Amino acid sequence: MSHDYQLISDIEQFYYREARLLDERCFQQWLAIVDQSIEYSMPARHIPHPDPKAQDTEAYLSVERELDRADGGKGSPLRQDGYLQTFVRTFRPYKSTAWAESPAPRTRRSITNVELESVNDDEYHVRSNFFMYYSHEGKDNHTYSGGRKDVLKKVEGEFKLFKREVIIDWDIITVPSLALIF
Amino acid sequence: MNEPLSLSQTGLLRAEDLLSADCSEVSREVFTSEALYRREQQRIFNRNWCYLAHESQLKNPGDFVTAYIGEVPIIVARGGDGKITASINSCPHRGLKVCRSDSGNTARFVCPYHTWTFKVTGELVGIPQEKKIGHAVDKSNLGLKQVPRLESMFGLIFGSLNADIEPLADYLGDMRFYMEAFFDRFPGGLEVVGPAHKWQLDCNWKLPVENMLGDIGHAPYLHGSLVSPQSEQAVEIEDYAVTAVPRPGHASALRLMPADTKAEDLCNDDPSSPPELKEFLTEVQKTMADRLSPVQARIKGMALGVYPNLSLLWGQSTLRVSHPRAPGQIEYWSWWLSPIEAPDHIKAMLRGKYNFPFGPAGMLEQEDSYAWSRQYQGSAISYLNDRPYYYGLGVGEESLHPELPGTIGRCYNEHYARSFYDRWRSDMFGEEQ
Ligand code: FES
Ligand SMILES: [Fe+2]
Numbered sequence: 001m002s003h004d005y006q007l008i009s010d011i012e013q014f015y016y017r018e019a020r021l022l023d024e025r026c027f028q029q030w031l032a033i034v035d036q037s038i039e040y041s042m043p044a045r046h047i048p049h050p051d052p053k054a055q056d057t058e059a060y061l062s063v064e065r066e067l068d069r070a071d072g073g074k075g076s077p078l079r080q081d082g083y084l085q086t087f088v089r090t091f092r093p094y095k096s097t098a099w100a101e102s103p104a105p106r107t108r109r110s111i112t113n114v115e116l117e118s119v120n121d122d123e124y125h126v127r128s129n130f131f132m133y134y135s136h137e138g139k140d141n142h143t144y145s146g147g148r149k150d151v152l153k154k155v156e157g158e159f160k161l162f163k164r165e166v167i168i169d170w171d172i173i174t175v176p177s178l179a180l181i182f
Numbered sequence: 183m184n185e186p187l188s189l190s191q192t193g194l195l196r197a198e199d200l201l202s203a204d205c206s207e208v209s210r211e212v213f214t215s216e217a218l219y220r221r222e223q224q225r226i227f228n229r230n231w232c233y234l235a236h237e238s239q240l241k242n243p244g245d246f247v248t249a250y251i252g253e254v255p256i257i258v259a260r261g262g263d264g265k266i267t268a269s270i271n272s273c274p275h276r277g278l279k280v281c282r283s284d285s286g287n288t289a290r291f292v293c294p295y296h297t298w299t300f301k302v303t304g305e306l307v308g309i310p311q312e313k314k315i316g317h318a319v320d321k322s323n324l325g326l327k328q329v330p331r332l333e334s335m336f337g338l339i340f341g342s343l344n345a346d347i348e349p350l351a352d353y354l355g356d357m358r359f360y361m362e363a364f365f366d367r368f369p370g371g372l373e374v375v376g377p378a379h380k381w382q383l384d385c386n387w388k389l390p391v392e393n394m395l396g397d398i399g400h401a402p403y404l405h406g407s408l409v410s411p412q413s414e415q416a417v418e419i420e421d422y423a424v425t426a427v428p429r430p431g432h433a434s435a436l437r438l439m440p441a442d443t444k445a446e447d448l449c450n451d452d453p454s455s456p457p458e459l460k461e462f463l464t465e466v467q468k469t470m471a472d473r474l475s476p477v478q479a480r481i482k483g484m485a486l487g488v489y490p491n492l493s494l495l496w497g498q499s500t501l502r503v504s505h506p507r508a509p510g511q512i513e514y515w516s517w518w519l520s521p522i523e524a525p526d527h528i529k530a531m532l533r534g535k536y537n538f539p540f541g542p543a544g545m546l547e548q549e550d551s552y553a554w555s556r557q558y559q560g561s562a563i564s565y566l567n568d569r570p571y572y573y574g575l576g577v578g579e580e581s582l583h584p585e586l587p588g589t590i591g592r593c594y595n596e597h598y599a600r601s602f603y604d605r606w607r608s609d610m611f612g613e614e615q
Binding site for chain 1: 282284285287375376377378382406407408517518524525537
């Protein structure tokens with residue numbers, strides 16, 4: 001596919017702004033860039049038994065085999081949110097009773113490896129990586145890393161998020177919570 | 183300054199210094215002492231029945247899933263003959279784990295170090311070095327050590343490292359009444375879907391267990407951002423909730439609804455559930471009499487726990503195990519249980535009742551994790567060793583009940599925790615068996 005550098009740059013700018021809104025705890029402004037039809041998911045990740053028949057091929061080390069997605073009702077992902085759940089996640093932190101987040105964690109997100117995979121009609125399929133530093137109350141400091149697969153569309157000239165899948169890298173999760181927005 | 187010496191520093195561990203007679207006072211050291219932690223591995227995890235896996239995870243010969251009893255790694259498998267076995271996952275040669283996967287189907291496990299090979303059920307079948315050795319090795323004693331006792335109930339497979347333990351049915355006692363009320367709710371039963379969700383928490387293993395035995399008192403407060411103390415749900419809880427202790431260590435928190443409660447109100451907790459889901463659950467409720475007693479059918483459950491470390495959240499259909507790793511660290515494993523016969527789109531809705539509030543990305547789970555890890559930090563203040571925690575809410579008010587088995591306390595009575603620590607004390611300090 002030929003490279004439309006302006007388009008790629010616009011998508012990167014969209015991500016940088018998104019990361020800044022989240023780091024500055026402007027979750028309500030972030031929600032404004034999310035479409036009401038959002039599908040926000042996070043597959044579970046486990047260690048499958050190696051398939052001896054796949055040896056010597058790339059399938060032997062397939063990341064896909066480690067992921068457990070919603071698959072209708074047949075899987076058990078860590079997260080499978082629509083707009084309602086996304087809405088609740090963004091409004092909860094502003095309550096005095098959101099104990100896990102008061103005092104508020106400090107976060108710093110770096111978004112990298114932005115790869116425009118394809119453009120289908122009005123859909124932009126984009127992959128990116130995130131690296132997030134998280135610091136909470138004293139020395140509760142953690143690093144988060146993961147990949148994202150997004151579907152963006154332009155609505156009235158602006159990008160909006162329609163779909164996001166977050167791929168995590170832990171086996172046993174060692175961060176305090178994955179209830180944040182990535 | 184006269185700082186009280188920690189019991190582990192003095193090497194003295196005496197039950198009377200840790201717990202008051204009625205367990206309404208629990209020492210902070212119960213959560214933090216390294217010496218107690220080591221003793222717990224011997225006297226609690228090595229001696230009781232511990233949850234290992236669900237039968238639905240082992241449908242076919244060769245299926246296996248890994249588990250723990252305390253810190254001991256276990257492989258639970260269905261052998262070629264269809265029988266379920268549990269082996270300790272450590273090679274008899276130099277100790278490596280022979281299985282490093284979470285689950286799967288296989289004929290053999292191969293140890294990485296020298297390629298000794300084992301059947302899925304643990305028998306040693308191959309030693310490649312043997313061909314250049316003068317004498318044959320007697321393989322019959324070199325299989326993976328077997329978990330000596332294995333029994334299932336309600337599809338839950340329990341194992342015990344204690345060969346002399348009482349049968350599982352006796353161990354559970356009247357806890358079976360409450361477990362049945364959950365596990366036999368759906369025609370066709372329940373199955374575990376997907377892998378375990380696993381995360382590490384900086385807390386003592388007993389606190390999550392205690393929480394899910396019956397800590398109704400934290401829900402509208404710790405989780406106040408989502409569950410208001412004024413909500414209909416919270417009011418219903420204050421009116422009808424009880425905690426039942428059928429045997430010290432096990433407990434269930436539930437609402438026993440009046441006999442004239444409508445079917446749709448008996449099974450629906452969440453006013454925001456989609457109408458289709460409410461209808462599905464109501465239809466299931468209407469056939470409840472086929473599977474449960476009238477009293478069991480009126481139970482609107484909240485949580486239950488089986489000693490020492492299995493918990494269940496009822497409305498969210500999640501099983502969880504608190505695996506000890508250090509006085510202040512656990513590995514928490516959590517699974518979603520789905521009704522086998524529900525249509526796919528209903529399953530998807532039910533799953534949301536688990537993974538939106540609970541699990542590693544759960545909205546409520548993050549508050550629990552926060553509270554449990556901060557409890558550990560508070561417990562580690564040795565200057566406060568003379569100030570035990572107060573577990574005295576409702577002390578002495580618990581009693582027998584005309585309809586429910588066990589000792590029953592109203593709503594915020596902490597007897598479920600007092601009896602847990604009472605059981606803990608007799609395991610830890612009772613006569614060696
Ligand atoms: S340690 Fe397992 S084969 Fe040597
Ligand atoms: Fe909770």
